[in-house]
Structure formats: structure tokens, C-alpha cells
Amino acid sequence: MVATDRQGHIHDYCARKIIVSTGYYDLPNEMGVPGEDLPKVFHYYREPHPYFDNDVIVVGGKNSAAEAALDLWRHGARVTMVYRGSQIHPNVKYWVRPDVENRIKSGEISAYFNSRVLDIGPDFVVLDTPRGSQRLRNDFVFALTGYHPDYDFLTSVGIELSAEQHRPVLRSRNAREQYSGIYVAGVIVAGSRTSEIFIENGRFHGKQIAAHLREP
């Protein structure tokens, strides 16, 4: 196996078994709309301060979107949420959900539900909403629409994926071993259903793999 580190140095490894646990955070789910490649559009949220006194759209209605919308609003951005669902997702953390719902109810954060982004321009965004098409003034867009594993990478190392949900096909459920001595661990076990595995349940995969490796 050949690996490249952050400094670009190449490392060669020889191993009889490989554990792949590459997660899903490197590849955002894109909206596929015109203007998504503008520099004002982000798929990762880091900090609120540069967006003070700006018109910011947060796309999505799950944890990332809810937390980013609240943080941006608390630091002085004018925030509009756009979500294809009919309400903030029920799985949003129980202490975050009422907070964002109350900000929406009071009008402090605007929200368009059952809506999606159609077009993004330098200073505007066009939405498809139940009340028809809406053009909003806009400075920045945070498209927090989820992420997905690198399926091409997984198949390139010999991992077979199921047709529908891209879940690794396992030889033994308990051991998480693939046919060719490759183990999978963490959220990639859930394929495209990334919310099924999180820190609390994914951390047990290592124990299962270690136990299997110890077997004669």
C-alpha cells in the first residue's frame, strides 16, 4: 500500500490485512444548481464572524444546518434557512431543535420549508418554494446538505458495495471483513445512510475487528 502524508511524503506499507475507515466528510452532497461553484458558496461551516451584517442562506434542516444557522444569527448575520423537508428534522439534537424552531417562530431566523435552491448569483439566490419562485438578496450560501463516502476509492481497494445504498458487502457481519482481507469500520459501513452510524455505535467496530484478527 502507498500513502501520501500532509507534507506530500510517500510511505510504502506491507500488510496482510487492511482496515478502511475513511468516513464520509471529505465529499459534500452537492445541490447541482447553477452558481454552486461561486466562491461565496461553502459546503463546510467553520466560523461566524466574517458574515456579520451579511445576508446568509443556510441550506439544509439537520444538525449541521441548524447549528450553523444559530451560530451565524448569534454573531450578527441575517440568516435564512432553506430546507426541502417540511420542518426542522426530528433527529436534530434535542437541545438544538427547540432553539432553532423558536428563532424561526419569532422571525429572528427566516425559513423556507418544502423549498430548494434553484440558482445562485453573485448577489442573489432563487428559490423554488410552495409560494412559487422567490429571488432573495444574498451574500453567502452554506450548503450543509450532507456528505457521502468516497465510493470510487472504496471500490478501487477491492470493497464490494451494495447496489442501492452503497453498503460494503460483508463476508461476516460480526467481523466486518470483506472477501479480500479488507475490514471496514465506522460510518462507511452504513453506505449512503450516513446517519445510521455515529460515534456511539461506530466505535465498537474496532473491537470486533481486533477480536477477529486475534483468531488463529
Ligand SMILES: Cc1cc2nc3c(=O)[nH]c(=O)nc-3n(C[C@H](O)[C@H](O)[C@H](O)COP(=O)(O)OP(=O)(O)OC[C@H]3O[C@@H](n4cnc5c(N)ncnc54)[C@H](O)[C@@H]3O)c2cc1C
Ligand atoms: C458536522 C458533523 C457533526 C457531527 N456531530 C456528531 C455528534 O455530535 N455526535 C456523534 O456521535 N456523531 C456526530 N457526527 C458523526 C460523526 O462525526 C461520524 O459518525 C464519525 O466521525 C464517523 O467516524 P469514522 O471513523 O467512520 O470517520 P471519520 O471520523 O470521518 O474519520 C475518517 C478519517 O479518515 C481520513 N481519510 C479519509 N480518506 C482517507 C484516505 N484516502 N486516506 C487516508 N485517510 C483518509 C479522514 O481525513 C478522517 O480523518 C457528526 C458529523 C458531522 C459531519
